[in-house]
Amino acid sequence: MGIFDYAPAPESRAIANLKDHYKPFVDGEFVDGSGEPLKTVNPATEEILAEVGTASASDVDTAVRAARRAYDTVWSKMPGAERAKYLFRIARLIQERSRELAVLESLDNGKSIKESRDSDVPTAAAHFFYHAGWADKLGYAGYGPDPKPLGVAGQVIPWNFPLLMLAWKIAPALATGNTVVLKPAETTPLTALVFADICRQAELPPGVVNILPGAGDIGASIVEHPDVDKIAFTGSTEVGKLIQRTVAGTRKKLTLELGGKAANVVFDDAPLDQAVEGIVNGIFFNQGHVCCAGSRLLVQESVAEEVLDKLRHRVSTLRLGDPLDKNTDIGAINSAEQLAKIHGLVESGDAEGAQRWTSPCPVPDRGFFFAPTVFSEVHQSMRIAREEIFGPVLSVLTFRTPEEAVTKANNTPYGLSAGIWTEKGSRILWMANQLRAGVVWANTFNRFDPAAPFGGYQESGFGREGGRTGLEAYLSV
């Protein structure tokens, strides 16, 4: 980097207690799944980390039956205050084992240890603490004096925040009295299976939580299973549509958290240096593998050049490399497939005439890495302005008036999040009312709290997770 080269400060991978073999978790036991075992890869080195047993359709049936039994005999009958104790216990165990979870998450996912340690794991624990608080207060949540759970929840989560998405799904389900069959993503199953161990440590009754690693077909089996009452899915819009078709006409309740192409709108009176920070955090956080990433920067023409100059300067200071190095800002892309997808979309940006700028940061020879990239001269008609890239690639568009900003921001099939940067409070309120997005951040981006509901509009899905509103998705109301 120059005269001030920071020394590498790698976290020890021994902390992850990595095992050679992991197994599915059904009815309180780690069992041999009857699916083909899969090998999970460290995306930063392309080494095989561990072999993971997977489920087959018959295992799904066993797990759902276990969940049903646990629901009928124990979990739905237990007073809320008792359920809360288990949730608090799980939350504390996540905190106690936070270093192990953070290192394992970085090994398996490729995200920087800084983010898994300071963001993912603490927020996962916070979700269990928050929902533990609700477990004995459901009568005061505004859904009548005695709202009932739904039954067995089938949950399918993505690879971008493996443990955090698990917490977003499992914490509210358990707090409201449901039992769970969850499938982690094919490429990132490890922290979910350590979470299963935490459930055992917390002496959670068998069958309340079941975790079945596997590919899309296992997700489909869970979705199709007749004895599942509720489906919660976070992932691609494409798969979301498939699930919605499958569930249509059944009594199953459904929530979907799907893709996004969020607009981050910067007005000329914005606090520009902090806006630049927010832009960086919006798109380069977690290598851009964030469904609510601020992947479209809409900047007012009068400050566009200045913002771009500052942005390029800032982005070139981002440090890319070993996810376990505490100085790393940007880790590895989760898989070869995802890397190829990013390359494909970036090439379309070149072909359609956008101006590509790539950070001059060094890129490791091995592993799946993509240097932070900023496209300027992007227009609404280009693929990079419309499609979710899900990588560290920002598309910069410009606008002249607030109305134009709103029109362009809303001109997307998605609607998960948006950002507004201005020092004018009245404009923040006006914009927030106009934007069709589930979350609107003002003078910040990518801030999460268990108390704040999260969810989308249009092709970004429906239903909310977090907050009082999020409980509704797991209650019969």
Next chain:
Amino acid sequence: MTATTSPSATPDTPAELADVTRDDASLRRFLHGLPGVDQVGVEQRAAGLGTRSIKKEAKRWAIDTAISMVDLTTLEGADTRGKVRALAAKALRPDPERQDCPRVAAVCVYPDLAQTAVEALAGSAVHVASVATGFPSGRTSRAVKLADTRLAVEAGAHEVDMVIDRGAFLEGRYMGVFEEIRAVKAACGEAHLKVILETGELATYDNVRRASWLALLAGGDFIKTSTGKVSPAATLPVTHVMLQAVRDWFTRTGQLRGVKPAGGIRTTKDAIKYLVAVHEVAGEQWLTPELFRFGASSLLNDLLLQRRTQVDGHYSGPDYVTVD
């Protein structure tokens, strides 16, 4: 860039910026037109950069660089010539047993002691900096402030640290502050001018940014956070805002100006956090005593102890460094 059009501009200020100091109204418009600073954002960024892990070679480099950036300071009513001479000796040989230890950048004293410092440091590369202009409050007449400056310069000070009139700034009399900095700069002659903003009294980051630009427009060679007599003194977020100002100034004018946090920086760990900020906010060009200084008295000993720890592989204790 064409030559200046305004009589109040410094000779090498670009015309577009020289024009903003044409009159009170245009100066006010310019300063209030600067982008705001979001408090949450800047504090978050400062905290985030504070977690960079600097070890081994990087740490040794950082410690030596920090030592070379120290303005070793004594600013007490009880200062004596003996005290100043002792400080000068320490500046020349920060660690007497380690010849490879870099010397500090300057010794910083009150104007009446500048001559003592100049004599003690004669023939060395260590500069003498002198606080002037009615330091620390600055609550005196322009004539006295200029006389104070001249006293320091005539005694041979290479650098003058002036305080701005915070009262005038907070009243919105920006032109008054601007002209005073200009006048002091003129009185400095060849000496470098560091403009102390006393950010603790300016209260908001927006004010820090405006005061930074005001000082840069008026020709200050350095902008400095604090006198060390007001709490809070230097903080990381304030220094971030000032580093952004000099970086933006460089972008607009091509001129390099420096930043000096002062007051309250006592540990190596803190000093390294500032160096990371210099590196990542302004750029590595600023990682030199020409453009970045620490105003500190007790920081040096901690740097020396940590330096020995790095070199020797064990901690030696406070009795192994000199107390002056």
